[in-house]
Amino acid sequence: MPLLAYREKHILSAQQLRKLSEHKYSCTSASLLDPLLQPWWNWLVAQTPLWLAPNLITIVGLIVNVVTTLILICYSPNGVDAPPRWTCLLCALGLFIYQSLDSIDGKQARRTNTSSPLGELFDHGCDSISTVFVAVSACISCQLGHYPNWLFFQCFCAIALFYCAHWQTYVSGTMRFGRIDVTEAQFSIIAIHLVSAVLGPEIWLTKLPYYDCETRFLPIYVACGVDFVLALRYSKCILTEGCGKNGSSVAGTSVLSPSIPLTLVVLPALMIAQKSPQNIFTEHASVYIMAFGMVAAKVTNKLVIAHMTKSEMDYLDWSLLGPALLFLNQYFNCIVPEIWLLWFTLIWGTQDLLRYCAQVCLEICQHLRIDLFRIPYTPKGVPTHPATASVSSQSNFGSSVDKNGGTAHRKSKSKPH
Numbered sequence: 001m002p003l004l005a006y007r008e009k010h011i012l013s014a015q016q017l018r019k020l021s022e023h024k025y026s027c028t029s030a031s032l033l034d035p036l037l038q039p040w041w042n043w044l045v046a047q048t049p050l051w052l053a054p055n056l057i058t059i060v061g062l063i064v065n066v067v068t069t070l071i072l073i074c075y076s077p078n079g080v081d082a083p084p085r086w087t088c089l090l091c092a093l094g095l096f097i098y099q100s101l102d103s104i105d106g107k108q109a110r111r112t113n114t115s116s117p118l119g120e121l122f123d124h125g126c127d128s129i130s131t132v133f134v135a136v137s138a139c140i141s142c143q144l145g146h147y148p149n150w151l152f153f154q155c156f157c158a159i160a161l162f163y164c165a166h167w168q169t170y171v172s173g174t175m176r177f178g179r180i181d182v183t184e185a186q187f188s189i190i191a192i193h194l195v196s197a198v199l200g201p202e203i204w205l206t207k208l209p210y211y212d213c214e215t216r217f218l219p220i221y222v223a224c225g226v227d228f229v230l231a232l233r234y235s236k237c238i239l240t241e242g243c244g245k246n247g248s249s250v251a252g253t254s255v256l257s258p259s260i261p262l263t264l265v266v267l268p269a270l271m272i273a274q275k276s277p278q279n280i281f282t283e284h285a286s287v288y289i290m291a292f293g294m295v296a297a298k299v300t301n302k303l304v305i306a307h308m309t310k311s312e313m314d315y316l317d318w319s320l321l322g323p324a325l326l327f328l329n330q331y332f333n334c335i336v337p338e339i340w341l342l343w344f345t346l347i348w349g350t351q352d353l354l355r356y357c358a359q360v361c362l363e364i365c366q367h368l369r370i371d372l373f374r375i376p377y378t379p380k381g382v383p384t385h386p387a388t389a390s391v392s393s394q395s396n397f398g399s400s401v402d403k404n405g406g407t408a409h410r411k412s413k414s415k416p417h
Helices: 002-008 014-022 034-046 054-075 085-112 117-141 148-172 182-199 201-205 217-240 259-275 285-308 318-331 338-368 386-394
Strands: 027-029 175-177
Touching: 014 285, 014 338, 034 085, 054 085, 054 117, 085 117, 085 182, 117 148, 117 182, 117 285, 117 338, 148 175, 148 217, 148 259, 148 285, 182 201, 182 217, 259 285, 259 318, 285 318, 285 338, 318 338
Parallel strands: 027 175
Antiparallel strands: none
């Protein structure tokens, strides 16, 4: 049974776990905002207790981000209705908290000497989920539901670009952040939420002076330009910078092989949305994007693991069951209401993703003999002996590298714009 699959066998082989132990994080960054935000991040991490685990910081930020977005979705599930101003303000605050905590988890890992490959993987897993909710929240704040095709394009562009960021890492072995990248995208979306909170979501419906288009098209066009530049950058890296034998990936596989899982998510999503006789995407946009977003998060996590373990990526996955059923249902003239299968896709995809991530974390924790959300620490007044400190540093989990680079592991992602 698929539900028992994770308990019946290990996800990671012994060779993959060995390669994971040998993994070294490689990253280059030219971000414009990161240097300006370093003082804030340094101050924030200095206020963080040393007993607080880096991965716990990451997961708290994700929960805040997801909860604030779900509140916004409750008031405008299709992206057409104007959400209350306070929900937009809440989303801006939630994203700021997530961005700040996501930026200090690596610094906390360095402070506590608890860096490990698990921290990098855990950070990427949280980012893959956050990307979906951040994209949805930005579109709802702009009331982009009035233009379903634009809504679909922007959300799935964000999801696909996040995947492509890890695809180019799988090919080149190094994560690259450009001048306009994750941090800039996050603060742009925070600005969109703040505009909606202060001036009201209706501001995006007003016409631009001297231009015959609505205000909401301004961030859309800017996002399209940035998406295009990122797509070109990723494509160039994927096609020309393979670090394996004969220009292959880190695992020695074809540099184009990761395109298959991405296609199996995005293409069915597009076909199902366009051919739905019940207008399933237009009527239930948020549920639709979250459902396919969880599937995309699962395949992205598998790509990250393939990179960190230098192994070939599996193309088929149980998370694709939901999209497959939606597709077949349309083929047989919708013998089952599409909304039922859409909710099944969301629930199935979410539980499959969580079970997969939990099992992977458990296997890595057992292999590295570390904890996921706990740092053993010495109580006040008890001297720390060198031997104890040595054992402690080897027996804890880690998190991602901070934005300065360094020995800890850091995030690699491409958020929506």
